Amino acid sequence: MFTNVVRCTNCGQRNRVPQIASGTPRCGKCHRPLPWIVEAGDDDFAEVVEGSAIPAVVDFWASWCGPCRMVGPALERVAEDLAGRVKLVKIDVDRSPKLSERFAIRNIPFLMVVSGGKVAAERAGAAPAPELRGWVEQAIASAGRGNG
Numbered sequence: 001m002f003t004n005v006v007r008c009t010n011c012g013q014r015n016r017v018p019q020i021a022s023g024t025p026r027c028g029k030c031h032r033p034l035p036w037i038v039e040a041g042d043d044d045f046a047e048v049v050e051g052s053a054i055p056a057v058v059d060f061w062a063s064w065c066g067p068c069r070m071v072g073p074a075l076e077r078v079a080e081d082l083a084g085r086v087k088l089v090k091i092d093v094d095r096s097p098k099l100s101e102r103f104a105i106r107n108i109p110f111l112m113v114v115s116g117g118k119v120a121a122e123r124a125g126a127a128p129a130p131e132l133r134g135w136v137e138q139a140i141a142s143a144g145r146g147n148g
């Protein structure tokens with residue numbers, strides 16, 4: 001299974017985080033929730049994103065896309081701010097043709113919030129971290145209301 005290494009925002013400890021977990025990853029040293037940042041693609045989208053126990057923020061990007069290089073770090077900041085509440089999933093569109101077709105992705109960066117297996121919100125284009133954080137929080141809140 002693919003694992004990613006993230007730095008704990010509380011104590012600086014580097015931790016491995018799995019793509020899939022029943023709970024949310026915590027720092028091995030200080031036990032605070034870790035920013036959950038992973039990658040996925042055509043083969044594991046269902047498991048990593050649609051099957052996620054907490055809302056997933058999906059970042060469709062490509063290495064040649066300039067705005068993607070701005071959105072990437074901004075989303076990582078959002079994942080740090082909302083550690084324990086969201087999972088950030090990066091998807092390289094060049095390596096995920098089925099997902100690109102399924103979601104009819106024409107412009108990247110293309111972002112989605114998936115909660116309980118359903119798309120709660122989507123948007124295209126770059127934005128600064130505070131704006132993206134507000135957008136994600138709103139999507140999570142409205143998805144929560146929809147379930148209740």
Ligand code: ZN
Pocket residue numbers: 008009010011012013027028029030031032
């Ligand atoms: Zn820590």
